[in-house]
Amino acid sequence: MKGWFKLYSTRNYAEASIIKGMLEENSIEVFVLNRMDSSYLSFGEIELYVPVHFKEVAQQLLNKSLMN
Numbered sequence: 001m002k003g004w005f006k007l008y009s010t011r012n013y014a015e016a017s018i019i020k021g022m023l024e025e026n027s028i029e030v031f032v033l034n035r036m037d038s039s040y041l042s043f044g045e046i047e048l049y050v051p052v053h054f055k056e057v058a059q060q061l062l063n064k065s066l067m068n
Contacts, residue, residue: 008062028050
């Protein structure tokens, strides 16, 4: 995915949704790619991507939110 940076991946859909919401509240576009297997939820991950030009800001926001 050219022009996008994979910021975070998780197996927890709720966690991905919370991070997506936090980024969107800060005016950062987020693309969510759900690679979880629909039959066996223990396989795959949910990946969050942000535009490359928001990479630094998004990483700082993510680090700050994970510290709390």
